[in-house]
Amino acid sequence: MHAKRLGYCYLAAAMALVGSTVVASKIIGTGLPPFTATALRFAIALPCFALLMAATGARLPRLGRRDWILLAAQAIAGSVGYTTLLIAGLQRTSAVDGGVILGTLPLVTAAIAILLLGERPGKALLAAIATAGFGVWLMTRHASGANGVSSLTGNALILGAVLCEGLFILLNKRLRVPVPPLALSTVMTGFGLAFSALASLAESPWQGSFSTDAVLAVAYYAVVPTVGGFLLWYAGAARVQGSEAALFTALAPASAVGLAAGLLGESLTGAQIAGMACVLGAVTLLGWPRRKRAAASH
Numbered sequence: 001m002h003a004k005r006l007g008y009c010y011l012a013a014a015m016a017l018v019g020s021t022v023v024a025s026k027i028i029g030t031g032l033p034p035f036t037a038t039a040l041r042f043a044i045a046l047p048c049f050a051l052l053m054a055a056t057g058a059r060l061p062r063l064g065r066r067d068w069i070l071l072a073a074q075a076i077a078g079s080v081g082y083t084t085l086l087i088a089g090l091q092r093t094s095a096v097d098g099g100v101i102l103g104t105l106p107l108v109t110a111a112i113a114i115l116l117l118g119e120r121p122g123k124a125l126l127a128a129i130a131t132a133g134f135g136v137w138l139m140t141r142h143a144s145g146a147n148g149v150s151s152l153t154g155n156a157l158i159l160g161a162v163l164c165e166g167l168f169i170l171l172n173k174r175l176r177v178p179v180p181p182l183a184l185s186t187v188m189t190g191f192g193l194a195f196s197a198l199a200s201l202a203e204s205p206w207q208g209s210f211s212t213d214a215v216l217a218v219a220y221y222a223v224v225p226t227v228g229g230f231l232l233w234y235a236g237a238a239r240v241q242g243s244e245a246a247l248f249t250a251l252a253p254a255s256a257v258g259l260a261a262g263l264l265g266e267s268l269t270g271a272q273i274a275g276m277a278c279v280l281g282a283v284t285l286l287g288w289p290r291r292k293r294a295a296a297s298h
Contacts, residue, residue: 078168
C-alpha cells in the first residue's frame with residue numbers, strides 16, 4: 001500500500017508540473033515568438049533525454065518506414081503543434097481559460113477516436129463529452145480577453161493545441177512496433193527541434209530581442225515539466241493501475257487554474273469556476289466505468 005501511495009504522490013506531482021506549463025507558456029508568449037520558443041525548449045530538453053537514455057541503456061527498436069512517418073506526424077502534432085498553439089493562444093487569452101480548456105484533453109481524445117477510428121462510444125463517454133463541452137461553453141461565452149474577439153481567438157488556438165495532443169495520443173496507437181516511453185520522448189524531442197527550428201526561420205528570431213523572463217520560462221518548461229514530469233509520471237504509473245493513473249490527468253487543469261490565479265494574479269469568474277467544475281466532473285465520469293471494472297476484477 002505504501003508503494004501505491006507513493007505512486008499517487010508521483011502522479012499528482014507530475015500533473016501539477018503539467019499544469020504549470022500553462023503559466024510558463026503565458027510568460028513565454030510575452031517575450032518570444034511561438035516557434036522560436038518551441039525550438040529553444042526542445043534544444044534544452046533533447047540533451048537531457050539523450051543522457052537519460054545513455055544512463056538507462058534504453059534503445060530505440062528497429063522501425064519500418066511507416067512507423068517513422070507516424071513518428072514524424074506525432075512530432076508535428078503533439079510536440080510542435082501543441083506547444084506553438086498553446087503559446088500563441090495564451091498571448092490572446094487568460095491562463096485560467098487555457099487551463100480549463102486543457103482539461104478537456106481526455107474527452108477530446110475520445111471524441112477523435114469516435115470520429116476518426118470509428119470507435120463506438122458508451123453512454124458514460126457521451127455524457128462526459130457533453131458535460132465537458134458545456135463547461136467550455138460556460139467559460140468562453142464570457143470572453144476574458146481585452147475584447148471578445150481576441151479572447152475567443154485565443155481559446156480556439158488552445159483548443160487546437162488540445163486537438164494536436166489528442167492526435168498525438170491516437171497516432172501512437174497506430175505504431176506497428178511499440179516504442180518505449182523514454183525512447184519515444186527522445187525521438188519526439190529530436191523531431192520537434194528539427195521542425196520547430198525550421199519553422200522559426202519565418203519569425204526571424206535573430207532580429208528580435210528576447211526578454212529574460214521568457215527565456216527562463218522556456219528553460220523551466222524544458223527541464224522541469226518536460227523531463228522531470230516524464231520521470232515522475234512513469235515512476236507513479238509503475239506503482240498503480242492504468243485506470244487510476246488516467247484519473248490523475250484531471251489534476252493538470254486544476255493546477256493550471258490555481259497557479260494562474262496565484263502566480264499571475266488572474267481573477268476567477270463564476271463562469272470559469274463552473275466551467276472548471278464541469279470539465280473535472282466530465283473526466284471523473286469518463287473514468288468511472290474503468291474504476292468499476294477494476295473493482296470487479298479484484
